Amino acid sequence: MALVTTPTMLAPALFVVQGVVPQRYTGTEAPRAQISVPRDYRHMNTTDGFIRDRVVHKSSPTAPEVPYTNARVYVMRLADFYRAWTGMTDALGYYNAIGLEPGVVYVPVAVDLAGTEKCTAGGPVIAQKV
DSSP, rough: OOOEEEEEGGGGOOTTTOOOOOOOOOOOOOOOOOSSSSOOSSSSOOOOOEEEOOOOSSTTSSSSOOOOOOOOOEEETTTTTOOEEEEEEEESSSOOOOOOEETTTEEEEOOOSSSSSSEEEEEOEOOEEO
């Protein structure tokens, strides 16, 4: 007696990969330049405000003000003390806090990383629009 097979009885071929042939690797593409900084939606207002100010050291009431270099500056929103910006002062004691809400009142706090001076706050300061 002969064995008769039908198409449904045939076993599937082993190691057959079905699907689409993958694309051939041609290289990488250079990243596109970002045209503008995206808006930070954690804030109600736009974040295109800035504060440019200076940190100075005054050792006594009659001493002149001397620029304070390499101080860490925290800029905090006065309403809820949210730390909106952190940065360092330059060689002349200036700092540029960017990405702030314009028209909002902030309090800058300068910290001496060496630990030789006390920390003092300035302000309140209103952020200006760029």
